[in-house]
Amino acid sequence: MLKNIMANFNRYQFLMRQLISRDFKVKYKRSVLGVVWSLLYPILMMLVMAVVFSKMFRFSVPGVSYLVYYEIGFIMFNYFSEATNNGMTSVVFNFNLLTKVYIPKYIFPLSKCLFCGINFLLTLIPLFAVILFTGTISHISWYYLLLPLIFLFGFLFTVGISFILSTISVFLRDMFYIYSIILTIWTYATPLFYDISIVPDALQKIFRLNPLYIYINGARDIILYGNCPSAMNLILMVAYGVLALIVGAIVFKRHQDDFIYYA
Numbered sequence: 001m002l003k004n005i006m007a008n009f010n011r012y013q014f015l016m017r018q019l020i021s022r023d024f025k026v027k028y029k030r031s032v033l034g035v036v037w038s039l040l041y042p043i044l045m046m047l048v049m050a051v052v053f054s055k056m057f058r059f060s061v062p063g064v065s066y067l068v069y070y071e072i073g074f075i076m077f078n079y080f081s082e083a084t085n086n087g088m089t090s091v092v093f094n095f096n097l098l099t100k101v102y103i104p105k106y107i108f109p110l111s112k113c114l115f116c117g118i119n120f121l122l123t124l125i126p127l128f129a130v131i132l133f134t135g136t137i138s139h140i141s142w143y144y145l146l147l148p149l150i151f152l153f154g155f156l157f158t159v160g161i162s163f164i165l166s167t168i169s170v171f172l173r174d175m176f177y178i179y180s181i182i183l184t185i186w187t188y189a190t191p192l193f194y195d196i197s198i199v200p201d202a203l204q205k206i207f208r209l210n211p212l213y214i215y216i217n218g219a220r221d222i223i224l225y226g227n228c229p230s231a232m233n234l235i236l237m238v239a240y241g242v243l244a245l246i247v248g249a250i251v252f253k254r255h256q257d258d259f260i261y262y263a
Helices: 003-010 012-027 036-056 064-090 091-098 107-134 142-171 177-188 201-207 212-223 231-262
Strands: none
Touching: 003 091, 012 091, 012 107, 036 064, 036 107, 064 091, 064 142, 064 177, 064 212, 091 142, 091 231, 107 142, 142 212, 142 231, 212 231
């Protein structure tokens, strides 16, 4: 089965590149700054939100830079939000292609996650610029080698959720609206702009099982505190990523032949 997946991926990699290229052209069409917005957007959002939460609402995180704390959470959650939203609509918005030629349907949500992943990598540039500007890094430890793994399993988790959402949205278009509500709740249930210590103990236990919190907190442990994420958190990162991908792939594969009837 794995051999077939790799063969299909190699066979349609040109199409994958074309879909990703198309998304870039559409996103930055008639934009003066173009891809530069991928660098400016997280910085501008960080400045606005930092002023709002640190100055107006007096949020702070003891011992670390609030700017970096917020920026790590923002860019990682923003990637998940953007990728899953685009992945959810990817099959429905490409029905015109599905009805004309044979294309492996998983390519559509996967290409969206890869496209948003490229944007995510670009946002790491201003993140590390802010890290250097604030003097957050005192020394580089080998723990930084874990960051690509954290991002990888976060990517797998995102792809798995995108598979599930894109499948549901074919049969239930209300999912577009339902997911926006779910995502809003998820935003506040993930400590992006506040420290989890301000949450009541009973809720903390629930929040700590939040997959996005696990990935974000792992990156914060390394960058802000110079610590290695706990063994349990590392296990959860792998488990969430692999499990989401497997479940998402099974759900998508089981229902993909019925997509054409809802075009």
